[in-house]
Amino acid sequence: MTDIDPALWEDYLVRTRWFAAKGRPFRVTTSRVLAEMAGGDGRPVVSIHLVSVAYDDDEGGGETYQVPLSAYPETQERLAHAHVGLAHSERGTLHLYDAVHDADAMALWLDAFVDAEDGGVAEVGGLRFHRVPNGGALDPALRSSPMTGEQSNSSARFDDTAIMKLFRKVTRGVNPDVEIHDELTRGGSEHIAALYGWVEATIDGEVVQLAMLQEFLRTAADGFELATGSIRTLLADPEQELVGSGGDFAGEAARLGAALADVHAMLRSRFPAERRGADAATALAETMSARLERVLLTAPELEPYAERLRALYGSVAQAGGLDVQRIHGDLHLGQTLRTAHGWRIVDFEGEPGRPIAERALPDSPWRDVAGMLRSFDYAVGVVAMAAAGSSDDDDARRTDLARQWAERARTHFVEAYVDALLGDADGDDRPDSDGATRRLLLDAYVADKAVYEVLYEKRNRPAWVSIPLAAVAEVAGT
Ligand SMILES: Nc1ncnc2c1ncn2[C@@H]1O[C@H](COP(=O)(O)OP(=O)(O)O)[C@@H](O)[C@H]1O
Numbered sequence: 328m329t330d331i332d333p334a335l336w337e338d339y340l341v342r343t344r345w346f347a348a349k350g351r352p353f354r355v356t357t358s359r360v361l362a363e364m365a366g367g368d369g370r371p372v373v374s375i376h377l378v379s380v381a382y383d384d385d386e387g388g389g390e391t392y393q394v395p396l397s398a399y400p401e402t403q404e405r406l407a408h409a410h411v412g413l414a415h416s417e418r419g420t421l422h423l424y425d426a427v428h429d430a431d432a433m434a435l436w437l438d439a440f441v442d443a444e445d446g447g448v449a450e451v452g453g454l455r456f457h458r459v460p461n462g463g464a465l466d467p468a469l470r471s472s473p474m475t476g477e478q479s480n481s482s483a484r485f486d487d488t489a490i491m492k493l494f495r496k497v498t499r500g501v502n503p504d505v506e507i508h509d510e511l512t513r514g515g516s517e518h519i520a521a522l523y524g525w526v527e528a529t530i531d532g533e534v535v536q537l538a539m540l541q542e543f544l545r546t547a548a549d550g551f552e553l554a555t556g557s558i559r560t561l562l563a564d565p566e567q568e569l570v571g572s573g574g575d576f577a578g579e580a581a582r583l584g585a586a587l588a589d590v591h592a593m594l595r596s597r598f599p600a601e602r603r604g605a606d607a608a609t610a611l612a613e614t615m616s617a618r619l620e621r622v623l624l625t626a627p628e629l630e631p632y633a634e635r636l637r638a639l640y641g642s643v644a645q646a647g648g649l650d651v652q653r654i655h656g657d658l659h660l661g662q663t664l665r666t667a668h669g670w671r672i673v674d675f676e677g678e679p680g681r682p683i684a685e686r687a688l689p690d691s692p693w694r695d696v697a698g699m700l701r702s703f704d705y706a707v708g709v710v711a712m713a714a715a716g717s718s719d720d721d722d723a724r725r726t727d728l729a730r731q732w733a734e735r736a737r738t739h740f741v742e743a744y745v746d747a748l749l750g751d752a753d754g755d756d757r758p759d760s761d762g763a764t765r766r767l768l769l770d771a772y773v774a775d776k777a778v779y780e781v782l783y784e785k786r787n788r789p790a791w792v793s794i795p796l797a798a799v800a801e802v803a804g805t
């Protein structure tokens with residue numbers, strides 16, 4: 328494959344969901360072909376490109392993205408929606424498509440995983456395909472289809488058997504999603520999708536992990552869809568009482584809280600975890616304050632709440648200590664799936680905006696708990712936004728019911744989490760489980776997440792900024 332014109336990459340990147348730079352000025356600095364998998368038998372040649380971008384704004388910085396392309400000498404009507412552009416090679420003009428959408432291309436990944444066999448490794452075109460011992464059996468006849476949800480990465484499922492997530496932002500070293508899934512799979516966690524394998528390569532002597540293969544959860548329903556569905560059910564009949572109605576989410580929220588506590592307990596036992604001293608609380612407060620000051624530059628609408636938030640973070644600095652362990656790091660309802668066998672948590676990659684090395688550091692589990700609390704609030708906010716404009720006499724009652732829904736979901740989630748935490752076999756009182764510290768940390772993490780979301784929404788879904796802004800106003804007590 329010959330080099331691809333930077334203008335083609337720039338035009339393509341802004342059309343994708345996974346490109347993080349929405350609205351920021353950027354340029355493609357380099358692109359290179361990392362690996363190439365030969366086609367044949369009606370399959371395309373697939374080349375895996377690494378495309379680096381630099382940002383031309385005050386924030387600066389840059390990222391490298393993985394872009395696998397399938398190349399055909401003729402245009403492919405079936406892939407029109409995934410067309411990337413044209414390239415010129417010694418083989419003539421090639422029509423390039425996003426390989427994740429191309430079942431004939433994804434078959435090359437599947438074949439390589441099949442060749443790796445249980446617990447083994449296969450090398451194909453510069454990539455290493457690893458299979459975990461006792462992972463699922465893989466049939467080479469499985470057919471892939473791309474997942475269609477809003478994603479930071481790109482996934483394709485192989486029928487009902489497995490799902491492969493291709494990491495879009497590429498960083499050197501172990502990917503936290505692979506690392507955590509590997510440990511939790513070995514530990515036999517019931518609340519994740521088991522890891523089947525992963526793909527990696529070596530660049531300048533360092534490992535980069537490019538994709539992850541997991542159990543496909545056939546009966547899964549997205550947690551955020553379930554929550555918004557439950558609110559819609561509730562509001563459809565504003566006469567009804569929440570408790571005991573079909574729209575009450577308290578039971579699901581409690582089961583989710585217990586599932587998170589179980590995952591946290593296993594993470595505590597399989598990764599470093601410790602009680603840190605006063606310095607850790609001060610450092611946490613500084614990190615939260617630094618985020619606030621950074622986001623204020625782009626979101627001046629946060630200014631009226633800034634003083635109160637600084638005071639809240641100031642109290643965190645006085646907390647005296649902090650229990651830390653490996654956590655999820657970007658937990659929200661969209662990272663949870665309700666299956667016939669209970670809740671599962673997915674996507675342990677951490678917060679997409681943070682450097683990968685930072686995401687693997689031990690952190691407070693209350694960050695995850697707060698992430699879920701924010702998500703209950705989002706579910707209510709999204710339903711309210713969809714209903715805006717259509718007003719009737721029951722509006723006040725609906726607002727009240729939605730508020731009750733969020734309150735019950737929050738309370739049941741946290742109570743079940745804390746109950747499971749305190750009932751943990753180790754019997755000690757970690758992490759930060761005294762009530763006052765917990766409430767302080769939860770408030771601060773909720774505020775910090777809402778501040779993060781203000782920036783996230785401004786860049787990705789400007790119409791949604793009002794949801795986290797309202798949360799900031801609430802936590803700032805204004
Ligand atoms: N093991 C799985 N089985 C079924 N669906 C899954 C599985 N893992 C993820 N999904 C679906 O794919 C979506 C995106 O997965 P996720 O890991 O969150 O990707 P990203 O890192 O791109 O955000 C999830 O919200 C879920 O709907």
Ligand SMILES: O=P(O)(O)O[C@H]1O[C@H](CO)[C@@H](O[C@H]2O[C@H](CO)[C@@H](O)[C@H](O)[C@H]2O)[C@H](O)[C@H]1O
Binds near residue numbers: 679702
């Ligand atoms: O799932 P990702 O790792 O890509 O997380 C990013 O995108 C999320 C949106 O898809 C974003 O989550 C925010 O919106 C959700 C509703 O769509 C809501 O449930 C979350 O509470 C809210 O934070 C997440 O913040 C971002 O990192």
